[in-house]
Amino acid sequence: MGHSIAEEVAEIRDLLKTREYASGELSDALKKARRRLPRRVYKQGMLLAKAEPLMDHPKLRLTLDEPALLKSAGEVLDYLKSIDLADRRKGRVLTILGSLAFSLLVVLGLAIAVMRWRGLI
Structure with a gap:
């Protein structure tokens, strides 16, 4: 689990582009692929998309619940890899x-x- 949240988000963005043909920012890609994604996976992805702007800011990054975000990222990645x-x-x-x-x-x-x-x- 040596990946950071930013690396996980980048991998999710790549998988959305190759498996769901949805590119762009994470929230835009998720919205494009929404009908093809299970509701739970979509919601977990949107949690990551909402946290993405906070990841770049040093003080706001401390407000993020990293274990929960990593769990969400893992769930989305598992689904996208299973397609x-x-x-x-x-x-x-x-x-x-x-x-x-x-x-x-x-x-x-x-x-x-x-x-x-x-x-x-």
């Missing part, structure tokens, strides 16, 4: 194929209904 990009891509492809198949079934059903209605079947 499987290949599985996420596969899920996206399957979602597209599922909606395409559903649309095709609806069109075929409507075509059969119209042909029956007109007496062609």
Whole structure:
């Protein structure tokens, strides 16, 4: 646990950029990725984002609860490292194929209904 809070925040920012495609300041990146993050992970990340400006100030830094912030950073890092990009891509492809198949079934059903209605079947 030799990492400082600033190093942990930098690593979180990098992981958000590579895994969630959300870059910028930590609070902005978290807001961009909010829908894809669990509520608890988002809240822990926002705690870090609120504490980030205080980390640079020597006296205000003493007001931070470092063990709690390190625990929050660890939780966010654990979640971001557990994201499987290949599985996420596969899920996206399957979602597209599922909606395409559903649309095709609806069109075929409507075509059969119209042909029956007109007496062609």
